[in-house]
Amino acid sequence: xxPTKEVLASEHKHEEWHPILEMAAREVxxxxxxxxxxxxxxxxxxxxxxxxxxxxxxAGKLCGLLSIRCTGxxxxxxxxxxxxxxxxxxxxxxxxxxxxxxxxxxxxxKNKISGxxxxxxxxxxxxxxxxxxxxHSMADSPGIEIRLLFEDxxxxxxxxxxx
Amino acid sequence: xxxxQALIVDDSSVMRKIVERSLRQAGMELSQVYEAGNGAEALxxxxxxxxxxxxxDINMPVMDGxxxxxxxxxxxxxxxxxxxxxxxxxxxxxxxTALSNGARGYIRKPFTxxxxxxxxxxxxxxxx
Numbered sequence: 001x002x003p004t005k006e007v008l009a010s011e012h013k014h015e016e017w018h019p020i021l022e023m024a025a026r027e028v029x030x031x032x033x034x035x036x037x038x039x040x041x042x043x044x045x046x047x048x049x050x051x052x053x054x055x056x057x058x059a060g061k062l063c064g065l066l067s068i069r070c071t072g073x074x075x076x077x078x079x080x081x082x083x084x085x086x087x088x089x090x091x092x093x094x095x096x097x098x099x100x101x102x103x104x105x106x107x108x109x110k111n112k113i114s115g116x117x118x119x120x121x122x123x124x125x126x127x128x129x130x131x132x133x134x135x136h137s138m139a140d141s142p143g144i145e146i147r148l149l150f151e152d153x154x155x156x157x158x159x160x161x162x163x
Numbered sequence: 164x165x166x167x168q169a170l171i172v173d174d175s176s177v178m179r180k181i182v183e184r185s186l187r188q189a190g191m192e193l194s195q196v197y198e199a200g201n202g203a204e205a206l207x208x209x210x211x212x213x214x215x216x217x218x219x220d221i222n223m224p225v226m227d228g229x230x231x232x233x234x235x236x237x238x239x240x241x242x243x244x245x246x247x248x249x250x251x252x253x254x255x256x257x258x259x260t261a262l263s264n265g266a267r268g269y270i271r272k273p274f275t276x277x278x279x280x281x282x283x284x285x286x287x288x289x290x291x
Contacts, residue, residue: 107251
């Protein structure tokens with residue numbers, strides 16, 4: 001019998017990847033920021049003001065795009081926690097920090113799915129600042145979106161998958 | 164174990180700082196920390212400087228970590244220096260390639276200072 005993780009990878013049961021993606025994100029924040037992410041309640045209205053988007057592409061056995069969205073204030077707080085310095089001092093490293101978070105979440109996600117591990121490459125992270133843009137991913141499945149709270153601030157972790 | 168001179172190779176300056184902090188949290192006394200943004204920069208650092216330890220990412224522009232460790236022995240100051248890979252790339256093929264090319268350890272991001280300590284300290288026993 002094949003291990004569960006390999007079944008997930010080979011049969012592309014994307015809906016079952018939801019807890020894996022959530023765990024991947026939680027572990028990154030726990031280990032690198034010493035911060036426990038909390039599950040966010042469903043939003044009463046569409047999230048607004050999430051003006052920092054960090055993205056990492058996946059290619060190979062799994063093609064798609066992993067993104068993390070948050071406010072600029074949250075991004076600065078994330079950079080601050082990662083570096084162990086005040087928010088003001090961390091602002092210059094905000095893009096680098098957010099890119100690394102997305103990179104680690106994407107890597108941790110694929111490393112948890114053994115069928116993907118050896119056949120899925122990650123792109124260099126890209127960070128977009130602002131909200132006045134439309135993202136057209138080549139993904140052709142609904143994808144997975146997880147809404148979490150980092151120090152009571154919402155962050156959205158999502159993965160769009162192109163089969 | 165005496166004072167250590169370390170080279171940290173990662174294209175993220177944030178990650179280089181985190182790795183340095185992890186080494187200090189692990190109880191390591193660092194007399195000098197050199198930084199490089201890719202393998203080519205790291206080889207250039209080693210032309211003029213001696214180090215006791217190298218911590219290296221894999222996915223980097225210009226020259227990646229796997230190519231760097233292949234070329235490390237060609238630099239006088241790189242011979243015999245223990246290299247620990249610290250990377251998001253946890254694929255078995257990358258681990259095998261890194262270890263077969265001379266890496267002495269492999270840490271997956273995200274990581275803890277304790278993991279860094281477990282992988283690095285045994286390599287530095289008796290070195291300074």
